[in-house]
Every structure is written in structure tokens, then in C-alpha cells.
Amino acid sequence: MNATILIIEDDAAILRGLKDYFLKRGFDVRTATDGANGLSAARNGKADLILLDIMLPKLNGYEICRAIRNEGRDLPIVMLTAKGQEDDIVRGLEVGADDYVTKPFSVRELHARVQAFLRRRGKDGAMTVHEFGDCRMDRESHRLFKGDVEIVLTTKEYRLLEFFLERPGRALTRDMIINGVWGSDVIVTTRSVDRCITTLRGKIEPDPHVPVHIQTIRDVGYRFEP
Secondary structure: OOOEEEEEOOOHHHHHHHHHHHHHOOOEEEEEOOHHHHHHHHHHOOOOEEEEEOOOOOOOHHHHHHHHHHOOOOOOEEEEEEOOOHHHHHHHHHOOOOEEEEEOOOHHHHHHHHHHHHHHHOOOOOOOEEEEOOEEEEOOOOEEEEOOEEEOOOHHHHHHHHHHHOOOOOEEEHHHHHHHHHOOOOOOOHHHHHHHHHHHHHHHOOOOOOOOOEEEEOOOEEEEOO
């Protein structure tokens, strides 16, 4: 069965271009040109992924994303943002978006991200063994191996890696990481997050200075790529 993409975008040229591109690659495509119709389509349809513009008539992208998450829907949401609007990106991630692309964007890059999200969507969220690169993490035994060598992690490093592994490919702000790893009741600075990520990179990356798994997203946070 073909995957269905819902595109919510009020720019006619962008909407047409995205629709034609994904139709030619075998996707079923649904569209909406304003926020109200977009939210209705998300609620009533069977979309597997949403491409969501931020600035929309009637309801904006933040309101749509928040409503979808509040209703318990877990389908991937990729936001389409204006170039350089880091505050908008962070806000979108905090209301539940999984990732973002900035305009103007490469449709091929967007296609690759869409495919990655759809592949992961079919995976069991309760996986006990995660493999990435030459590493293997066993959550039942609470152990990490790199090749045949066991890697000792601190409690925070383990929880951080676990947090990343449960959210592959997602753009994550430092505040989201703090809340998910340290908890909202603990006062933690973003420098603590960066320090923990630096030490974790030193243990799991082939080259910590050129990370392939824990990637930095400038002005936003981090993304984990298995």
C-alpha cells in the first residue's frame, strides 16, 4: 500500500511542486491550503506523514501541530519554515513537530527525510536491542557494546543515549533533552547537555570530532542518526 502524505501549504507554487514530485514517486498525496482545512484533513484522513507550513490562513502550523499531538496522534510532522527563523523552528519542535526544512529547500533532501520517517514508523517502539554503527545497546541488560567491547556509561549518558534512540531522525531542542533526560523538576543548564553529549560522543562515535550519530543542529539542538 502506498504511503499517504498530507501537504498543508498556502503557497500555490510550492504546493503544486511538492504534490507533483511525490505523486511521481508513488505516494498518495492529499493537500490543504489553509489551517482549518488542514487540521480537518489530518483528523479525518489516514495520512502517514504531514508536511506542514507554519504561516497559514485561519490556523497556523503551531496550532495544527499542537492540536494533533493533544489528540494523541503520533504520525510524523515535518514543518516547512522560512530560512533563518530559528525561534520558529524551536517553537515548532516544542509543540510536537518531528523535524523541519527551511525554505528554499532541496526536494530531494525532503524526500529522503520523508522516507526515513516512514521506514521508522513501521518499527516496534518497544525494541529492547538497538544497533547503530558498530554499537549495540541492550536495554534489558542495561549494557552498551562497541564491537565486542563493553562501553561503560554513566547514568546520565545511558539515559541520554536511550532518549536519542527512541527518537531517531528527530530534531531535538536542548530543552526537550533536559526535560526528557534530567526531568523538568531539576535545574539544568544547556551547557550540562552539551557536556554530556561531548562525553557520549567520545564513547560511541567513530570520530568524536566529526560525529555521524549525534549531529549538531545549529541554533536548535541535536539530531540522532542511527
